Amino acid sequence: xxxxxxxxxxxxxxxxxxxxxxxxxxxxxxxxxxxxxxxxxxxxxxxxxxxxxxxxxxxxxxxxxxxxxxxxxxxxxxxxxxxxxxxxxxxxxxxxxxxxxxxxxxxxxxxxxxxxxxxxxxxxxxxxxxxxxxxxxxxxxxxxxxxxxxxxxxxxxxxxxxxxxxxxxxxxxxxxxxxxxxxxxxxxxxxxxxxxxxxxxxxxxxxxxxxxxxxxxxxxxxxxxxxxxxxxxxxxxxxxxxxxxxxxxxxxxxxxxxxxxxxxxxxxxxxxxxxxxxxxxxxxxxxxxxxxxxxxxxxxxxxxxxxxxxxxxxxxxxxxxxxxxxxxxxxxxxxxxxxxxxxxxxxxxxxx
Ligand SMILES: [Zn+2]
Ligand SMILES: [Zn+2]
Numbered sequence: 001x002x003x004x005x006x007x008x009x010x011x012x013x014x015x016x017x018x019x020x021x022x023x024x025x026x027x028x029x030x031x032x033x034x035x036x037x038x039x040x041x042x043x044x045x046x047x048x049x050x051x052x053x054x055x056x057x058x059x060x061x062x063x064x065x066x067x068x069x070x071x072x073x074x075x076x077x078x079x080x081x082x083x084x085x086x087x088x089x090x091x092x093x094x095x096x097x098x099x100x101x102x103x104x105x106x107x108x109x110x111x112x113x114x115x116x117x118x119x120x121x122x123x124x125x126x127x128x129x130x131x132x133x134x135x136x137x138x139x140x141x142x143x144x145x146x147x148x149x150x151x152x153x154x155x156x157x158x159x160x161x162x163x164x165x166x167x168x169x170x171x172x173x174x175x176x177x178x179x180x181x182x183x184x185x186x187x188x189x190x191x192x193x194x195x196x197x198x199x200x201x202x203x204x205x206x207x208x209x210x211x212x213x214x215x216x217x218x219x220x221x222x223x224x225x226x227x228x229x230x231x232x233x234x235x236x237x238x239x240x241x242x243x244x245x246x247x248x249x250x251x252x253x254x255x256x257x258x259x260x261x262x263x264x265x266x267x268x269x270x271x272x273x274x275x276x277x278x279x280x281x282x283x284x285x286x287x288x289x290x291x292x293x294x295x296x297x298x299x300x301x302x303x304x305x306x307x308x309x310x311x312x313x314x315x316x317x318x319x320x321x322x323x324x325x326x327x328x329x330x331x332x333x334x335x336x337x338x339x340x341x342x343x344x345x346x347x348x349x350x351x352x
Pocket of ligand 1: 060
């Protein structure tokens with residue numbers, strides 16, 4: 001045991017300081033609020049692993065931190081789509097060996113003892129902690145995480161390609177599972193962003209027909225390319241009723257529209273954290289009667305991340321990515337806000 005401790009300390013000495021792009025105060029992204037800093041190496045405590053980061057995805061959630069919802073503590077290293085190699089093992093950490101390629105997603109920790117954690121809905125735990133929000137994330141050369149909250153990355157993906165699977169992908173997978181969809185049923189997707197791109201590929205793999213409701217010719221063309229049976233505007237009628245629907249839009253009006261075209265006994269999943277405007281009053285007889293359901297989605301579980309990574313490798317789903325250096329994090333986030341990134345934006349760490 002003592003021997004193990006000594007070797008892990010040697011491992012963490014590899015970097016004495018690491019580079020990180022740090023958020024110290026809230027300011028619009030155009031002001032480039034992330035600053036490059038040298039931070040001490042994180043040291044893996046009991047049952048934790050030290051990960052040398054090679055890639056970290058950037059996400060719209062991070063844009064919220066600059067205006068709507070600040071992280072609970074600052075300074076903070078953002079980033080919750082992390083891929084890297086295990087470089088050090090804390091005392092008692094046994095699940096990985098040095099050199100394993102692992103991913104870290106939004107779920108950073110949960111209490112492990114409450115009825116949510118014990119029942120498989122650790123995403124609802126009152127002590128849920130998010131990576132790059134409550135705990136330092138991946139806009140850095142290294143991070144530490146509990147070994148229970150890291151996942152082996154299938155060989156099929158490059159480091160950068162795997163990063164969007166850990167956020168948009170795993171969350172989209174949870175949305176789809178919670179919709180209760182069965183093979184060969186019909187699925188409606190309202191809005192066609194990063195998660196919907198992935199959901200439609202899983203739905204096609206499962207033999208489901210997808211109907212995509214979105215504005216803009218470009219989005220509709222991409223939806224067709226990825227397997228949509230039909231595309232239309234948010235208010236249009238699809239050719240068949242929907243067994244399940246997932247609403248990715250930030251507006252309230254899509255809820256009655258989706259319920260209107262939902263089959264009896266169908267379920268509508270609301271996949272966003274917040275709606276910009278209220279959901280209009282729902283006509284019970286027309287929109288909810290006949291056992292229709294509405295369900296929201298919060299966070300992800302480790303099971304979602306694990307299952308989705310292996311499914312994505314099997315299908316396969318290979319995300320398109322645009323790479324930036326760690327130093328370019330501010331500029332990458334500005335481009336993300338402007339909608340100018342091709343595929344998913346990823347920060348690639350330089351090897352030293
Ligand atoms: Zn994200
Ligand atoms: Zn818990």
